[in-house]
Amino acid sequence: xxxxxxWNEPTEISPSSGYYRAAVKDVEQALEExxxxxxxxxxxxxxxxxxxxxxxxxxxxxxSGMVFNMAYGSKGEWRCSQVPTMLEMVGIPYTGASxxxxxxxxxxxxxxxxxxxxxxxxxxFRVMRLGTESTRDLRFPLIVKPxxxxxxxxxxxxxxxxxxxxxxxxxxxxxAQDALVEEYxxxxxxxxxxxxxxxxxxxxxxxxxFGDRETRIITWEDKNHLATAKPQKIxxxxxxxxxxxxLQDISVATFRACRGQDYARVDFRIDRSGRPFVxxxxxxxxxxxxxxYVRAATTGGYSFPKLVNRILDxxxxxxxxxxxxxxxxx
Numbered sequence: 001x002x003x004x005x006x007w008n009e010p011t012e013i014s015p016s017s018g019y020y021r022a023a024v025k026d027v028e029q030a031l032e033e034x035x036x037x038x039x040x041x042x043x044x045x046x047x048x049x050x051x052x053x054x055x056x057x058x059x060x061x062x063x064s065g066m067v068f069n070m071a072y073g074s075k076g077e078w079r080c081s082q083v084p085t086m087l088e089m090v091g092i093p094y095t096g097a098s099x100x101x102x103x104x105x106x107x108x109x110x111x112x113x114x115x116x117x118x119x120x121x122x123x124x125f126r127v128m129r130l131g132t133e134s135t136r137d138l139r140f141p142l143i144v145k146p147x148x149x150x151x152x153x154x155x156x157x158x159x160x161x162x163x164x165x166x167x168x169x170x171x172x173x174x175x176a177q178d179a180l181v182e183e184y185x186x187x188x189x190x191x192x193x194x195x196x197x198x199x200x201x202x203x204x205x206x207x208x209x210f211g212d213r214e215t216r217i218i219t220w221e222d223k224n225h226l227a228t229a230k231p232q233k234i235x236x237x238x239x240x241x242x243x244x245x246x247l248q249d250i251s252v253a254t255f256r257a258c259r260g261q262d263y264a265r266v267d268f269r270i271d272r273s274g275r276p277f278v279x280x281x282x283x284x285x286x287x288x289x290x291x292x293y294v295r296a297a298t299t300g301g302y303s304f305p306k307l308v309n310r311i312l313d314x315x316x317x318x319x320x321x322x323x324x325x326x327x328x329x330x
Contacts, residue, residue: 001036001037001064001065001066001324002036002037002038002039002054002055002064002065002066003031003036003037003038003039003065003066003067003068003312004038004039004040004041004050004051004054004055004065004066004067004068005024005027005028005031005038005039005040005041005067005068005070006040006041006042006043006047006067006068006069006070006071006083006094007020007024007040007041007042007043007070007071008042008043008044008071008072008073008074009042019286019288019290020286020288022288022289023070023286023287023288023289023291024040024070026287026288026289026304027068027070027287027308028040030304030305030307030308030309031068031308031309031312033305034305034308034309036312037065039054041054043069043071043073043074043082043083043086044074047083047086048086048090051067051090051092055067055092065092066092066093066094066095066312066315066316067083067087067092067093067094067095068094068095068308068311068312069083069084069087069094069095069096069284070284070287071083072150072284077106077107077148077177078102078103078106079106080097080102080103080105080106080283080284081099081100081102081103081106084096084097084098084099084102085099093315093316093319093320094315095262095263095311095312095314095315096261096262096263096283096284096311096315097259097260097261097262097264097283097284098259098261100259101258101259101260101261101283102283102284104258104259104281105258105280105281105282105283105284106148106150107147107148108145108147108148108180108280109125109127109147109178109180111258111280111281112125112182114257114258115253115254115257115258115278117257118253118257120250120253120254120257120278121250121275121276121277121278122182122277122278122279123143123182123183123184123185123269123277123279124137124138124139124182124183125138125180125181125182125183126138126181126182127147127178127179127180127181128168128178128179128181129168129172129178129179130165130168130169130172131164131165131166131167131168131169131179132165135161135164135181138181138182138183139183140158140159140160140161140184141157141158141159141183141184142157142158142164142181142182142183142184143155143156143157143158143180143181143182143183143184143217144156144158144164144167144168144171144179144180144181145171145179145180146171146175146177146178146179146180147177147178147179147180148175148177149175149177151220151223152217152218152219152220152222152223153175153220154170154171154174154175154220155217155219155220156170157184157215157217164181167179168181184217185269185270185271185277186216186271186272187269187270187271187272188207188269188270189207189208189210189216189217189218189231189267189268189269189270190205190206190207190208190237190239190247190267190268190269190270190276191205191206191208191265191266191267191268191292191296192205192206192247192248192251192265192266192268192296193206193263193264193265193285193292193293193296193297193300194251194252194255194260194263194264194265194266195262195263195297195307195310195311195314196262196263196314197261197262197314197317197318200252200255201300202248202251202252203296203297203299203300204235204236204237204296204299204300205235205236205237205239205244205247205296206233206234206235206236206237206292206295206296207233207234207235207237207238207239208231208232208233208234208292209231209232209233209234210231211229211231211232213229213231218231233292233295235292235295235296235299236299243270243274243276246276247268247276250266250268250276250278251266254266254278254281255281258281258283260281260283261283261315261318262311262314262315262318263283263285263293263311263314264281264282264283264285265281265282265285265292265293265296266278266280266281266282267279267280267281267282287307287308289304294307309324312324
């Protein structure tokens with residue numbers, strides 16, 4: 001089958017750019033090893049033309065291929081929705097989140113409101129533009145971060161009220177968006193990888209072990225491989241059966257509430273009494289070989305080619321009701 005791997009060439013050079021490029025290349029190779037014909041193309045205004053040449057839509061029989069969507073979008077608050085929306089318009093099937101799901105992934109505030117409505121625990125929070133708004137029942141320390149960003153961009157840990165205004169002003173000025181202010185949960189950080197649709201497979205949990213590090217949060221420097229004492233990934237996380245069941249149930253409930261499709265990663269903090277709190281859900285978790293999602297899948301018995309083709313197969317089944325024959329998958 002023809003599979004177009006759609007991504008966005010980074011507009012700014014950052015330490016994570018190389019990891020993103022490597023993940024795109026690895027996905028392309030995994031698809032080719034399984035017998036698919038591939039094309040890597042940019043998720044921009046030229047996408048329609050590129051796909052029309054590669055995946056020729058037949059108005060009667062449907063398209064002759066699919067998109068493996070790895071695009072994050074380029075501009076605007078809802079940039080993650082851009083490529084899914086374009087593909088919906090022309091009827092080309094694709095992997096991953098729908099336009100609505102992708103928008104929810106990026107908007108941390110709406111995500112928290114949705115899951116809280118369903119009784120899913122998440123840290124108490126406020127949305128601020130000035131930093132002088134009442135914190136009401138929020139307890140310090142607080143996490144301050146942009147409402148719509150990713151990879152921990154702009155994330156700050158504020159221990160006293162005197163630093164809140166400056167932190168919020170920085171977010172509003174630098175990122176031109178609201179600041180999400182939420183309670184910092186002292187404890188463990190664990191993520192849960194999901195794979196599936198109707199029946200969702202919960203892969204082994206991954207814990208980020210901070211060791212003796214003073215800053216016990218995942219920072220931009222950690223995600224861009226710049227930290228001198230980067231947290232170590234432990235998979236499977238060493239947790240009891242009761243907590244494991246709670247994390248599984250909450251992860252799937254979060255996936256459902258936020259309209260997940262095919263795969264996702266849910267990030268948690270576990271407080272000192274063992275209570276889990278959802279930080280966010282990621283519908284486009286990194287498929288880099290060093291990332292938490294791939295680590296969870298590998299521990300769960302998936303080779304990288306098998307994982308990539310499983311995601312593609314789930315999307316194909318979601319669209320057409322049947323999986324893809326793959327004579328050459330390993």
